[in-house]
Amino acid sequence: MGKLKVSISMSLDGYVAGPEQSEQNPLGIGGEQLHEWVVPLRAFRESHGDEGGEVNASTPIAEGILANKGAVIMGRNMFGGGPGPWGDDPWQGWWGDDPPFHNPVFVLTHHPREPLELHGGTTFYFVTDGIESALEQARAAAGDRDVSVGGGASAAQQYLAAGLLDELVVSLVPVLLGSGARLFDNLGDDRPRLQQVETIGAPGVTHIRYARV
Amino acid sequence: MGKLKVSISMSLDGYVAGPEQSEQNPLGIGGEQLHEWVVPLRAFRESHGDEGGEVNASTPIAEGILANKGAVIMGRNMFGGGPGPWGDDPWQGWWGDDPPFHNPVFVLTHHPREPLELHGGTTFYFVTDGIESALEQARAAAGDRDVSVGGGASAAQQYLAAGLLDELVVSLVPVLLGSGARLFDNLGDDRPRLQQVETIGAPGVTHIRYARV
Numbered sequence: 001m002g003k004l005k006v007s008i009s010m011s012l013d014g015y016v017a018g019p020e021q022s023e024q025n026p027l028g029i030g031g032e033q034l035h036e037w038v039v040p041l042r043a044f045r046e047s048h049g050d051e052g053g054e055v056n057a058s059t060p061i062a063e064g065i066l067a068n069k070g071a072v073i074m075g076r077n078m079f080g081g082g083p084g085p086w087g088d089d090p091w092q093g094w095w096g097d098d099p100p101f102h103n104p105v106f107v108l109t110h111h112p113r114e115p116l117e118l119h120g121g122t123t124f125y126f127v128t129d130g131i132e133s134a135l136e137q138a139r140a141a142a143g144d145r146d147v148s149v150g151g152g153a154s155a156a157q158q159y160l161a162a163g164l165l166d167e168l169v170v171s172l173v174p175v176l177l178g179s180g181a182r183l184f185d186n187l188g189d190d191r192p193r194l195q196q197v198e199t200i201g202a203p204g205v206t207h208i209r210y211a212r213v
Numbered sequence: 214m215g216k217l218k219v220s221i222s223m224s225l226d227g228y229v230a231g232p233e234q235s236e237q238n239p240l241g242i243g244g245e246q247l248h249e250w251v252v253p254l255r256a257f258r259e260s261h262g263d264e265g266g267e268v269n270a271s272t273p274i275a276e277g278i279l280a281n282k283g284a285v286i287m288g289r290n291m292f293g294g295g296p297g298p299w300g301d302d303p304w305q306g307w308w309g310d311d312p313p314f315h316n317p318v319f320v321l322t323h324h325p326r327e328p329l330e331l332h333g334g335t336t337f338y339f340v341t342d343g344i345e346s347a348l349e350q351a352r353a354a355a356g357d358r359d360v361s362v363g364g365g366a367s368a369a370q371q372y373l374a375a376g377l378l379d380e381l382v383v384s385l386v387p388v389l390l391g392s393g394a395r396l397f398d399n400l401g402d403d404r405p406r407l408q409q410v411e412t413i414g415a416p417g418v419t420h421i422r423y424a425r426v
Binding site: 012013014170172174175176178182184187188189191192193194195196198199200201202204205206208210 | 225226227383385387388389391395397400401402404405406407408409411412413414415417418419421423
């Protein structure tokens, strides 16, 4: 069985998205700064069907997000389309006809919906019976490969709080967002114990890999 | 003129002290975990008059906290003795007769008090007219050397928010404290801009050095 992993960019003051997230501003005000380290990388551009790009000390992290990945879990907020029922002309995700996931994606939601099959191997499945059910379905889809929690903050928090995460990679960006969605909120009193496994200093970001103790 | 520096240990969830700080528990519940990386080091033990200890990848950080330091600024909460007037038998600090500072220490307080001269070159001066006055006095005492903001969270925040810090070293510890005093709170809307200068992975901690942009 593969691992359950989260790889997420976080501001120095602990936010994984800025304030006032919206359809126009999915990462909130200032939130796009969190991903400035990854967007220029060749590994990122390739996964989005683009050519060229940089290779630097962040490359193994960007490649690691993609390597050995068999399925993705994400929260409804990350999939987008606002809260509430899906409606007659439902939101298809932020990523167009050929999303960069290239495998099954399980979306945590309270609102049932038929699977959405797009190009490039990405099919979104909408899971309404909780994080453990989503994990079970994602593991079944992934086989020997890993399951990645794509985000956002709430989905990552829930798997962290439940003690289900095997690995957490925090990409710490030297920006102070001041408000927004914190990764390490709402963890309760029985907080998970982590050990530091690896540290990588790269241009404009520090990547730290943690494992569950 | 030297630099104004902060070197501070922070939990992965952003706290520089745990909840319920008290005379018995100056770093709050769980807060002592923040300093587990530094206490075994030879550089730390030497500064406290002890022999032996480890040398590892954290050593340059521990030595850097001490090197070229001409004066220290700290908040009243870090100096201790509770809030309010000093009284007839005033608190002498947490550190005994021979504190590990070995230079002038300027304590930010609302309550005037005569200087307190202890052994080993440490004299505490009590500054009641604000952070800029304390900085001016500390710079005068330090000469060409650096001024270090020793803590706690509030003192570090105030110098950060005022844009006066030249350098910030965050020692990020893989522990989740859940509550306590956050370093990056109360910074207002005009938050300082930082650039990452150096990353060091060491046993049980990641040190990241930031400079003001």
